[in-house]
Amino acid sequence: MRQPILELTRGGVVESTHFGSIAIVDSKGNLLHSQGDPHTVAFLRSSAKPFQALPFVEQGGVEHFGFTQSELAISCASHETSQMHLDTVTAMQKKIDIEEGNLQCGPHLPGDSKKLRQVIKEDIKPTPNFNNCSGKHTAMLAFAKMRRLPLENYLAFEHPIQKDILKTFSEMCGIEMDKIQLGIDGCSAPNFAVPLINAALGMARICDPHELSEARAAACRKITAAMSAHPEMVSNHGEFDCELMKVGAGKVVTKRGAEGFQIIGIMPGIISEYGAGIAFKVTDGDKSSMNDDLESSTRVRPAVTLEILRQLKVLNEAQLLSLAKFGPEKILKNYAGLVTGKSRPVFKLV
Numbered sequence: 001m002r003q004p005i006l007e008l009t010r011g012g013v014v015e016s017t018h019f020g021s022i023a024i025v026d027s028k029g030n031l032l033h034s035q036g037d038p039h040t041v042a043f044l045r046s047s048a049k050p051f052q053a054l055p056f057v058e059q060g061g062v063e064h065f066g067f068t069q070s071e072l073a074i075s076c077a078s079h080e081t082s083q084m085h086l087d088t089v090t091a092m093q094k095k096i097d098i099e100e101g102n103l104q105c106g107p108h109l110p111g112d113s114k115k116l117r118q119v120i121k122e123d124i125k126p127t128p129n130f131n132n133c134s135g136k137h138t139a140m141l142a143f144a145k146m147r148r149l150p151l152e153n154y155l156a157f158e159h160p161i162q163k164d165i166l167k168t169f170s171e172m173c174g175i176e177m178d179k180i181q182l183g184i185d186g187c188s189a190p191n192f193a194v195p196l197i198n199a200a201l202g203m204a205r206i207c208d209p210h211e212l213s214e215a216r217a218a219a220c221r222k223i224t225a226a227m228s229a230h231p232e233m234v235s236n237h238g239e240f241d242c243e244l245m246k247v248g249a250g251k252v253v254t255k256r257g258a259e260g261f262q263i264i265g266i267m268p269g270i271i272s273e274y275g276a277g278i279a280f281k282v283t284d285g286d287k288s289s290m291n292d293d294l295e296s297s298t299r300v301r302p303a304v305t306l307e308i309l310r311q312l313k314v315l316n317e318a319q320l321l322s323l324a325k326f327g328p329e330k331i332l333k334n335y336a337g338l339v340t341g342k343s344r345p346v347f348k349l350v
Contacts, residue, residue: 002283003036006300008332009341017346018300020260022280022308023196024349026272027208029174031197033312033349035280038200042281043183043193045257046078049136050206050223051172052189055164056143058219064146065095072226073233074135078256080236081110081130088233089134096142103128103137104155105187112236113294133187135233140189155189157182162190168216173202186258199263200277207253207265208275224253224265238295240302240326247319254305260286262301264308271312278308299343303327307345 008016021036031038044051053075056062062072071092079085093100107126110116119126128134143161144154153159170177173194181193207224209217227234231245234255241254248254253265260282268275286300307328309315315323329344 003347005035005280005282005304005345005347006343007346008299008343010332011341015341018286019283020281020300020304021196021283022278022304022347022349023200024276024278024308024312025197025200025204026274026276027201027204027211027268028274029201032272032276035347035349038197039195040281041181041193041195042199042261043181043185043191043257043259044199044263044279045185045191045259045261046133047199047255047257047261047263047279048169048192049076049078049133049255050227050253051169051202052076052136052165053139053223054172054206054216054219055161055168056139056146057222058168058216059143059146061139061143061146062222065092065142067092067095069226070230070233071135072222073230075139076223076227076255077135077234078132078241079135079233080112080115080239081126081132082112082115082236085112085135085233085236086115086129089129089138092135092138092142096138096145098138098141098145098151100127100129102141102151103131103134105131105133105137105189107131111239111296116294131187133185133189136189137187157190166190166192169202172205173198196279196281199279203253203263203265203277203279204275205277207277208268210268224267227253227255240298240305243323243326244302244305247315247322252309252314256298256301258285260284260301262305264305266312266314270314278305280304280308303330303343303345304347307347308349311349 002019005020006018021040023038024033175198185191209220231242235241251267264278266276288296
């Protein structure tokens with residue numbers, strides 16, 4: 001069921017419409033609210049990273065290597081390759097005693113505008129640590145090394161760490177492993193497609209793990225604490241995920257994914273006595289754009305996320321105002337600074 005979630009106007013005419021589906025689930029598995037089809041099957045892409053880190057943390061990986069909270073946060077990250085991110089990933093690799101060359105994610109240009117300028121000016125060739133998934137890959141290699149498993153095929157679907165990740169993801173999201181559709185992510189790691197309602201349940205349980213085993217609950221709390229304490233490692237200063245978690249002050253955890261996926265976790269006691277998870281997919285993929293300052297942004301997900309949190313009363317007016325550059329409603333201007341229209345959410349949760 002295709003439902004409009006955001007539209008752009010020019011003058012008095014609707015010029016563009018974006019469609020999508022939303023599922024909001026509590027940690028007991030109750031569907032609280034939705035828009036469109038909450039059973040839409042979609043790949044989580046990078047929104048899966050907290051789940052991919054979970055078995056490593058649960059099995060004592062943080063303590064084994066002496067990882068800091070910021071290093072755990074970047075293990076769950078789509079960082080923007082600022083120098084801060086590169087330094088953190090390099091420090092992790094030294095603790096693990098692996099080389100950057102062990103990473104099989106491939107390189108790409110930085111998302112951080114300062115680092116991108118340096119790369120262009122100095123003609124620097126990006127290396128695997130520049131990949132915004134390098135923290136995740138470093139943690140996966142740490143998981144394999146901790147268990148004395150082969151490193152050269154750590155991304156194979158049949159590698160023991162990937163089988164552990166899939167099993168953990170299945171348990172967290174309440175869906176049998178054989179019903180999870182598998183694919184290869186942009187960084188070459190396995191990725192998962194499940195109904196939005198299951199992805200939301202998994203995030204609700206990460207934020208409210210009271211029914212999980214003691215070890216897994218402790219691991220969930222470590223992950224949410226690290227992401228909340230170091231949101232700049234999860235994305236970057238000024239980027240939406242980071243700024244939302246700063247404003248949320250420990251009650252909101254979020255992680256973007258490619259092709260229009262977003263996952264948000266709400267701590268217990270905010271919208272109900274239980275924690276809640278929000279998962280949504282923008283049908284057209286919500287591609288990003290870059291401004292004249294070499295800063296990238298996405299059109300749909302930040303605005304839709306803020307509208308969901310506004311309708312749920314998770315954020316107050318002052319908090320929403322501090323995030324106004326991301327939405328929910330934005331005034332659109334052309335290159336000369338003239339107002340041309342608006343961007344606005346067009347859904348009401350049911």
